[in-house]
Amino acid sequence: MAEITAALVKELREKTGAGMMDCKKALGEVAGDIEAAVDWLRKKGLAAAAKKAGRVAAEGLVAVAAAGTKGVAVEVNAETDFVARNDQFQGFVSTFAQVALAQGDDVEALKAAEFPGAGKSVQEQLTALIATIGENMNIRRAKRLEVSAGVVASYVHSAIAPGLGKIGVLVALESAGDAAKLEALGKQIAMHVAAANPLFLDSASVDQAALEREKAVLTEQALASGKPANVVEKMVEGRIRKYYEEVCLLDQVFVIDQENKISKVVENAAKDVGAPVKLTGFARFALGEGIEKEEKDFAAEVAAQLGG
Numbered sequence: 001m002a003e004i005t006a007a008l009v010k011e012l013r014e015k016t017g018a019g020m021m022d023c024k025k026a027l028g029e030v031a032g033d034i035e036a037a038v039d040w041l042r043k044k045g046l047a048a049a050a051k052k053a054g055r056v057a058a059e060g061l062v063a064v065a066a067a068g069t070k071g072v073a074v075e076v077n078a079e080t081d082f083v084a085r086n087d088q089f090q091g092f093v094s095t096f097a098q099v100a101l102a103q104g105d106d107v108e109a110l111k112a113a114e115f116p117g118a119g120k121s122v123q124e125q126l127t128a129l130i131a132t133i134g135e136n137m138n139i140r141r142a143k144r145l146e147v148s149a150g151v152v153a154s155y156v157h158s159a160i161a162p163g164l165g166k167i168g169v170l171v172a173l174e175s176a177g178d179a180a181k182l183e184a185l186g187k188q189i190a191m192h193v194a195a196a197n198p199l200f201l202d203s204a205s206v207d208q209a210a211l212e213r214e215k216a217v218l219t220e221q222a223l224a225s226g227k228p229a230n231v232v233e234k235m236v237e238g239r240i241r242k243y244y245e246e247v248c249l250l251d252q253v254f255v256i257d258q259e260n261k262i263s264k265v266v267e268n269a270a271k272d273v274g275a276p277v278k279l280t281g282f283a284r285f286a287l288g289e290g291i292e293k294e295e296k297d298f299a300a301e302v303a304a305q306l307g308g
Contacts, residue, residue, distance in 0.1 A: 062168040063097040064154040071152030105142040153186025166287040177273030198249035
């Protein structure tokens with residue numbers, strides 16, 4: 001049986017908000033598997049949701065760039081927030097976004113691409129910047145969206161410079177309608193994406209493994225109520241609809257009007273822009289998301305240095 005360490009219990013508690021003893025018991029029931037323990041707690045009604053609450057490690061910047069029918073989001077990481085305010089670093093990230101806008105979102109190909117005006121590749125330019133600033137940096141990811149007709153709108157939440165910040169969003173709108181009006185609509189939806197953080201475009205694009213896992217948890221919760229099977233099935237169907245409303249962009253209620261779903265907002269826009277509108281995709285980059293931060297015990301670190 002896997003050892004149930006204090007660190008494991010702490011991690012589960014941060015993910016679920018459940019009590020320490022409940023977390024310890026859950027881990028014991030599932031041989032220390034953290035994700036299975038999350039599900040165990042949810043089935044027992046001891047955790048609100050399987051939301052990851054780990055602190056992110058990466059600093060740096062997210063950048064967005066858009067031009068007509070295409071747009072790109074990129075993330076370049078650094079060790080400290082101080083570097084994000086450095087003019088040279090900001091200039092590198094902005095220029096890199098323009099390279100990605102022109103060439104695509106394959107990170108390895110982008111690293112080998114020519115960095116404008118430097119006579120070096122993107123990676124070589126970054127290496128030179130690392131030597132100059134004295135802090136490790138890396139290109140983490142890029143995502144480009146494109147439509148055949150319409151616009152790709154962009155938005156940066158709390159931008160520290162044009163197109164640069166910690167949350168960047170792209171929204172692709174396919175339409176033959178008025179470009180300026182599409183751009184305004186796209187920016188509003190991008191602001192919604194920044195705030196609501198949808199995971200999928202629509203119910204058809206929901207990851208099936210995630211959906212089956214959600215159904216399993218909801219089914220056990222419903223069965224625990226003692227209701228008959230036919231009632232349980234309807235309860236689960238209702239909760240899955242609610243799940244879609246939480247994680248699918250087109251099913252979410254627009255944060256700006258607090259009334260219509262995004263799908264309806266897009267449908268209604270056709271009259272204003274002069275042609276049907278289809279929301280074909282979105283991208284949301286939040287700086288450092290998904291990167292675990294190394295937490296140091298300062299007292300233990302000092303003690304170790306004194307002991308050494």
